[in-house]
Amino acid sequence: MTKLKTQSLKKRESELANSKRQLEILSNGIFKNGELPTFANKIAESNQFPLKSKALEILQINLGYMCNQVCEHCHVDAGPDRKEIMTKETMQQCLEVIRTTGAHTLDLTGGAPEMNPNFRWFVEEAAKAGIKDFIVRSNLTIIRANKKYYDLPEFFKKHNVHVVSSMPHWTRGKTDKQRGDGVFDKSIKALQELNAVGYGIPDSNLRLDLVYNPSGAFLPSDQASMEKDFKKVLMEDFEIQFHNLFAITNLPISRFLDYLIASDNYEDYMYQLVDAYNPTAVSNVMCTNTLSVSWDGYLYDCDFNQMLTLPVNSKIKHISEYSEQLLEGRNIVISQHCYGCTAGAGSSCQGTVA
Numbered sequence: 434m435t436k437l438k439t440q441s442l443k444k445r446e447s448e449l450a451n452s453k454r455q456l457e458i459l460s461n462g463i464f465k466n467g468e469l470p471t472f473a474n475k476i477a478e479s480n481q482f483p484l485k486s487k488a489l490e491i492l493q494i495n496l497g498y499m500c501n502q503v504c505e506h507c508h509v510d511a512g513p514d515r516k517e518i519m520t521k522e523t524m525q526q527c528l529e530v531i532r533t534t535g536a537h538t539l540d541l542t543g544g545a546p547e548m549n550p551n552f553r554w555f556v557e558e559a560a561k562a563g564i565k566d567f568i569v570r571s572n573l574t575i576i577r578a579n580k581k582y583y584d585l586p587e588f589f590k591k592h593n594v595h596v597v598s599s600m601p602h603w604t605r606g607k608t609d610k611q612r613g614d615g616v617f618d619k620s621i622k623a624l625q626e627l628n629a630v631g632y633g634i635p636d637s638n639l640r641l642d643l644v645y646n647p648s649g650a651f652l653p654s655d656q657a658s659m660e661k662d663f664k665k666v667l668m669e670d671f672e673i674q675f676h677n678l679f680a681i682t683n684l685p686i687s688r689f690l691d692y693l694i695a696s697d698n699y700e701d702y703m704y705q706l707v708d709a710y711n712p713t714a715v716s717n718v719m720c721t722n723t724l725s726v727s728w729d730g731y732l733y734d735c736d737f738n739q740m741l742t743l744p745v746n747s748k749i750k751h752i753s754e755y756s757e758q759l760l761e762g763r764n765i766v767i768s769q770h771c772y773g774c775t776a777g778a779g780s781s782c783q784g785t786v787a
């Protein structure tokens with residue numbers, strides 16, 4: 434029987450729900466005693482410190498931390514008990530920026546962004562801005578969670594949304610272990626429904642990509658060969674098609690950090706990340722061309738920094754005072770979790786970067 438933790442760290446009042454505690458763990462121990470180099474020292478070896486932002490390409494907006502799942506590895510610490518939800522007023526402030534930004538990609542995430550009561554209104558308004566690539570990160574099971582979500586595939590199609598969905602494995606056992614009992618079957622059904630309206634079909638403009646992340650304390654293997662395996666098995670077993678697979682490394686924060694510590698894998702995992710450090714991945718890590726907006730409108734270099742409460746190093750702190758010009762060229766705020774973005778072929782919300 435799969436062991437299910439059905440509450441967020443915050444609800445469980447775990448010390449790791451506190452981002453300061455997470456940062457202490459990441460700064461002390463093997464990094465303080467010099468066994469492993471800090472990320473700042475590592476990137477300085479190839480003259481890449483300080484890491485600087487370039488022109489904005491991707492605006493990522495977190496609509497809230499509420500989710501219908503409580504996945505073991507979740508870096509958001511999302512779950513049904515999280516109440517942080519973006520208000521319509523903050524959405525209005527985001528829309529002002531979406532209408533004027535030079536970014537080519539808008540990326541809505543959560544939690545389950547669909548659970549925000551103003552999600553559909555926001556998508557309808559944001560779609561009018563005509564941004565080239567409009568991504569919604571859907572966990573798939575939300576489509577089957579309740580009757581009110583059953584029409585999401587049609588809704589996504591109507592607004593030409595690019596659907597990016599987590600699917601940690603093509604087997605029920607590995608998927609359910611990471612994401613909860615029953616998640617695999619619901620995800621398969623949701624993928625079939627997305628296919629049925631045209632998503633993921635090879636020549637279709639309706640983009641459907643999957644995200645893989647490892648189900649334990651190890652790094653993802655080669656993205657291209659995993660994509661081939663996923664395509665083969667999902668087609669043979671369930672007649673499911675999709676476009677691309679993104680392989681994402683689990684960053685050592687929040688619930689994955691909790692898992693690493695509880696399973697006594699924290700130090701080994703940090704060694705793996707540092708050993709796999711790839712200096713060529715540094716110039717393309719996602720914070721260099723992305724800005725992350727939290728549910729309450731504050732700005733971060735990436736979703737991970739948002740969860741660690743590490744705000745942007747700029748006098749512009751909130752979406753209501755947004756200035757693309759003033760945010761460009763800022764120093765990115767880094768810590769040891771950043772090794773997760775530079776291991777092997779690198780890792781970002783769009784998969785490998787090197």
Ligand code: SF4
Pocket residue numbers: 500501502503504506507508509510511512543544545572599612
């Ligand atoms: S990983 Fe995604 S689906 Fe799972 S709990 Fe976190 S936000 Fe929800």
Ligand code: SF4
Pocket residue numbers: 718719720721734735736737738765766767768770771772774
């Ligand atoms: S964790 Fe965030 S700040 Fe650090 S390298 Fe990755 S994207 Fe950049």
